[in-house]
């Protein structure tokens with residue numbers, strides 16, 4: 192079993208640390224956020240991630256996992272260092288590597304001669320190669336593919352493990368890359384060992400492809416409305432072709448979260464910097480920007496001019512199953528609605544503080560009180576079970592815009608509501 196240092200205790204770093212401890216390795220997880228380190232040392236996990244708190248408690252209990260403030264202890268006396276710090280969007284759309292570079296600067300003087308530095312943060316193609324040229328230690332790329340809300344499952348049962356070493360076909364650090372792949376042996380996942388630029392691109396190419404699928408289906412939904420087709424039937428028909436598959440075909444208020452928006456922009460920026468025209472990716476991003484405006488249009492069509500309209504927004508996180516509000520399409524839509532003068536209340540099972548223009552209330556019923564219309568923005572399953580008779584007695588208006596096609600049409604309409612789904616005929 193290996194000694195592993197993890198730098199950054201966010202969604203990826205914390206999951207990596209807790210899961211490697213679960214797989215039997217000894218892990219030191221470092222962060223610069225004092226409050227986070229202190230909470231984690233008491234097994235208090237802030238993020239809404241199934242099983243994560245349990246694994247953290249287990250790791251602390253067995254002594255295989257500990258948390259430290261500052262990176263030194265996670266860089267010295269370990270066999271592998273996993274860099275899991277943010278790579279946000281920079282001013283020009285490219286990934287900002289300030290956090291990664293700061294950690295690598297620290298690592299340069301601290302890690303032992305046999306330690307392998309593993310870049311797990313999402314970084315542009317060429318980054319690992321650049322870093323390897325100035326660090327006298329093996330450096331490999333090992334992108335992470337976990338989904339928020341499924342982080343532990345995705346880490347312990349990944350569909351693939353990708354590791355890339357610098358040089359053509361990973362020649363320079365192939366042995367180090369194989370050692371990193373072996374850390375995941377307990378997961379049973381197939382491993383691809385390749386060059387680092389290819390590994391880095393697998394990450395961007397996957398996220399951008401999924402985002403493209405979603406922009407495609409969001410445009411398709413609009414077309415379905417115009418021709419009177421039902422997008423659910425259309426996508427079901429498509430999904431039976433196993434070359435297409437059924438995943439990522441649900442229309443919505445746009446795709447968001449901490450990864451798709453920044454990774455699509457970063458890949459486009461990489462392409463532009465190399466004079467590669469990638470109109471498909473540009474259209475994927477532009478289509479997504481337009482989607483929040485389209486939702487506002489549907490709400491306007493349903494309730495009339497938005498100035499002074501009281502709207503209840505159900506779901507504020509970027510998708511169900513997470514408490515993450517980063518780049519949430521629900522909040523992008525809220526901002527546009529507020530700009531037209533709507534007065535917004537909201538409810539989300541994982542959000543308690545007010546969000547921008549949205550006054551957050553403790554239940555869907557309270558958010559809906561006296562509302563002119565209700566807008567479903569995140570697909571939390573509990574919204575499908577709302578008591579619509581009850582909602583009708585609470586609300587002033589009778590319009591429900593369902594951007595996730597989540598609600599049972601018969602129950603909603605039987606209670607007297609006018610239901611506006613996305614890409615389906617109005618019931």
Ligand SMILES: NC(=O)c1ccc[n+]([C@@H]2O[C@H](COP(=O)([O-])OP(=O)(O)OC[C@H]3O[C@@H](n4cnc5c(N)ncnc54)[C@H](O)[C@@H]3O)[C@@H](O)[C@H]2O)c1
Nearest residue numbers: 199200201202203222223224275276277278312313335339
């Ligand atoms: N969130 C996801 O679902 C996901 C999935 C796959 C890949 N990624 C990628 O992983 C990387 C990290 O994303 P995240 O969502 O975990 O970020 P996050 O913001 O949740 O966590 C990052 C952590 O790093 C810490 N940090 C910042 N600078 C540091 C430093 N110098 N030393 C030590 N700690 C430091 C922060 O305090 C924070 O706790 C990004 O490149 C992201 O694109 C994210």
Ligand SMILES: O=c1ccn([C@@H]2O[C@H](COP(=O)(O)OP(=O)(O)O[C@H]3O[C@H](CO)[C@@H](O)[C@H](O)[C@H]3O)[C@@H](O)[C@H]2O)c(=O)[nH]1
Nearest residue numbers: 335336337338339439440441442443446447448450509510
């Ligand atoms: O059919 C669908 C599926 C998803 N979405 C939206 O797409 C966005 C992204 O969803 P998801 O991919 O589940 O979220 P993340 O947790 O951000 O995960 C993505 O981003 C991570 C960070 O890079 C990767 O590791 C994961 O593999 C990748 O799925 C969200 O706004 C979803 O609501 C839809 O609108 N319709």
